[in-house]
């Protein structure tokens with residue numbers, strides 16, 4: 001293998017310094033390192049990490065994010081099988097790079113980096129690029145590499161439910177996983193938008209907030225619990241009842257993401273429509289129990305993964321459009337909120353360059369929804385407190 005010329009060496013150092021401004025050691029080119037760069041033809045876009053990328057949600061989510069034209073770099077992190085998933089995804093001829101892998105090795109005198117396969121280097125508008133060569137991020141020791149420089153971090157890491165379990169039964173294991181991952185975010189990409197999928201969302205979002213507060217990096221606008229699957233389900237089930245195309249239906253779903261805390265506002269469905277009491281009861285229950293419906297159908301093989309990946313990608317896409325500065329980007333999410341007396345609540349939010357820039361009020365509720373809201377708040381208050389106490393005590 002031939003050593004690289006000084007010009008290439010300097011270019012690598014410049015790119016690394018640009019990508020890792022807070023970690024200059026990554027840019028000196030004299031250590032074994034990984035560098036990000038765009039594949040030839042890769043669109044300028046956002047850097048996205050998926051934590052738990054080898055899981056039931058993580059894999060289809062990685063695939064769909066690799067197809068998103070707003071994404072230029074995709075980091076796939078897991079404690080198992082991340083390199084395999086990354087290798088697989090990296091063969092897709094889309095723009096995003098699922099972690100490009102040029103490995104730079106020190107030379108004997110430690111002065112000049114070598115590249116494992118110099119033929120993979122391509123010059124693209126002055127930027128060092130390579131056709132996608134997959135490298136995932138495997139295990140705790142690679143978490144920092146996965147997170148450094150990210151604009152958006154999506155977290156579907158953690159165990160899923162089996163029949164008979166509640167989402168709260170996942171707390172014992174998932175709380176610790178979320179804490180560790182969020183400590184990494186606070187350290188490596190404190191300005192990233194975080195989309196938290198791991199259950200129980202009603203507690204994991206408060207956990208994440210406490211971790212960020214402890215680290216001094218908390219920005220409530222940037223932490224979003226993902227409740228988009230509730231909206232996706234609500235749109236589907238309401239469309240079935242109305243005999244409409246689900247793509248034309250918009251149902252706000254507020255509260256939280258577990259059982260009675262999932263509160264569809266059927267009085268605010270677009271296009272405007274009305275439901276009988278029986279229809280309201282049927283729809284509310286079906287939307288609230290949508291997750292359990294899938295858990296039971298899978299008979300112990302996990303919970304919703306494909307519809308969740310779809311819903312997560314829809315939500316990530318609106319977050320990226322907000323970051324890009326698009327106007328009028330609105331979606332439901334579980335966020336820090338003053339809409340009720342609770343510190344967190346899911347409602348419609350407007351997404352902008354800095355995250356959830358505006359949290360909308362609930363609007364007029366009917367009697368059925370007002371009763372539902374009281375039930376939702378009671379359970380939510382306990383779940384939120386449980387998350388907060390996990391970090392504070």
Ligand SMILES: NC(=O)C1=CN([C@@H]2O[C@H](COP(=O)(O)OP(=O)(O)OC[C@H]3O[C@@H](n4cnc5c(N)ncnc54)[C@H](O)[C@@H]3O)[C@@H](O)[C@H]2O)C=CC1
Nearest residue numbers: 052054055056057079156157158159160197198199229308
């Ligand atoms: N917010 C929502 O609407 C929904 C949330 N979920 C939740 O998403 C989570 C993931 O579900 P699935 O993908 O079906 O589970 P899964 O078990 O198929 O995948 C989870 C992945 O997380 C990885 N993982 C475990 N510990 C990790 C750590 N410390 N760091 C990084 N990765 C780690 C595992 O290796 C695995 O690949 C569950 O908690 C589930 O309840 C599921 C559906 C909907």
Ligand SMILES: O=C([O-])CC(=O)C(=O)O
Nearest residue numbers: 161229290291292303304
């Ligand atoms: O039900 C579960 O455990 C997974 C989930 O959150 C959902 O599908 O809404």
